[in-house]
Amino acid sequence: SEASGSDAFQPLLLITIITVQRRNDFHYVLQVASHFHRLLQKCGARCRSHRVLLCNVEADPSSHQDVRLLSSFFPMVSRGRTGGNPDPSLNQFEKEKQDYVFCLEQSLLVYSPEYILLVEDDAVPEEEIFSVLQHLFSARFSKPYLRNALYFKLYHPERLQRYFNPEPMRILEWLGLGMFLGPVLTCAYCRAAGRAGPSWCLVAFFALYSMALSELVGRHYGLELRRLHPALYNVVPASECCTPAMLFPAASARRASGYL
Template identity: 70%
Template sequence: MLLRGLRLHGKWCRFSSPITQFLTLTVVTFGVLAPLICHRLLHSYFYLRRWHLNSMSEEFLKQNQEDGQTALRYFEDLRTPNSSEISGDKALRPWLLITIVTVQRRNEFHYVLQVASRFHRLLQQCGPRCQNYQVFICNVEQDPGNHQDARLLGNFFAMVSRYKNWEDPDAAVNQFEKEKRDYAFCMEQSLLAYNPEYILLVEDDAVPEEEIFPVLQHLLLERLSKPHLKDALYLKLYHPERLQHYINPEPMRILEWLGLGMFLGPLLSFVYSWVSGRPSLTWPIVLFFALYSMALAELVGRHYLLELRRLTPVLYNVVPVTECCMPAMVFSASSARRALGYLQEVHCHPGFAKDTALYSLLRIKDERAYVVEPNLVRHVGMFSSLRPNNIPKLL
């Protein structure tokens, strides 16, 4: 059946001009097939926002609430370890300390329990390879006793609280500056308590992907040990999917996009020549298919192409960092100390949050930082502690 279809297509190709064929292919692809296939893909240009956004946002919130209840039951059913198991052997320097920064918000979603339960389960599955990993809870709620989820986690993991009782920070300190100071506090406490080789600072709504530990081991031990990547200030594990398109200010993505066209252009041209019975490739045909494949990749969504890299840690990409968002960041011990010093030099305010502040310091301090693609955490929190929103949307 397939061969018959190809033969029929070949006859049509031989008896019609390439311009007609390419015009037909373009109209069918971008006007019919892609919109039909991709209209529910959240990060595609073909996504029908008016049709799907409200229902998909409601479904996401419902699933998130169910995941929160599952995480709560996970810890309720878990055996409570003794105090020595919780504190761990601090004489043994952890290779990776997973510090979860948490603040009380929206009890019904149990964000921090979702994050902690996933890390706990992944560490159990990882076995001996991850025996030198520790989980550390950093509670920055102003009334720490009111953070019920953090209190529950204190039965299973080592924990530190920034505020002992209800404390009102200096009235002159805005919420953005407070968040920066909370973040710096958790980083400093991680160094003081454990002095690990690496710190993974995770916000309490960043759920790790299943493959996070094998990928981190590969990146930190092999990729980031190379001279041109070594001693970076930080490695970012998440960048918003909506900002992952090729058409962006980052030059590396433009080069990647051109490379995709240079690879798929000749490949699709060869297939076209074989099907149509044309004797050889010509540069206009190669150029058309290069532009065709580049346009299709951008409109469908680069995010979905990046997902193919999850097949193996070797395929993960490490590129120069972008500005927005830091729900999960990896610091070496030395770079964490440098970052602490840098953060003390800046004052955060609306429009200049801690992620922007840290990014702005890279050029000033002649530092380098990188982001891994695809993301190694999922940002599940739709209720921001900085920007209240009672009707959150996925976009």
């Protein structure tokens, strides 16, 4: 079934899953759609203003078997193709960009939501996604420095989350960790060893030790502590990498589609 733009309901959040046909044994979009459906059911009344939209960008939309199954449960839009064969001069990146713009524009046209979460069909949501988004909507997005943001990335690969990274704020965070844990570990050591007081050499040693240990263990493991409460999540400047899950305010979605 095709989504209709006549629906007067305006959701707070529209989750648009952009999908293409993959190997038959993967069924990525089935997994992602079922996860979102389960989490929305679990969320209950707080998520009644959320909707899911499937965006089928397969060259032959009717060949996407998984979407045909899901079309009985979720509204769907398809990117129709004129002519039999795709343009051979169109490279993969340009095609993906055009598909992305199509899904963004259709999301605005069909539902006109306040926010669009554009998700690729292999991006499985975490259990706490809706509680975190609710906190962002109510407490964070009203801040002046976030009011005109173009988009918010909800995913960053683990390999790029280490401290040895070209992002300057990451180095400052690493130094801050050492400056905090160095004195704390020194005081704990002096108390356990019965020493009279700390020395700067000992503070420096424990600071460097904690910094080295955090890098060896992996910064991303420490970031897992954020899952204890939505307020522990942080909003930082986005890097260039990776777009599996992107959150757009409606006005920003219009700007982004114009830029692309």
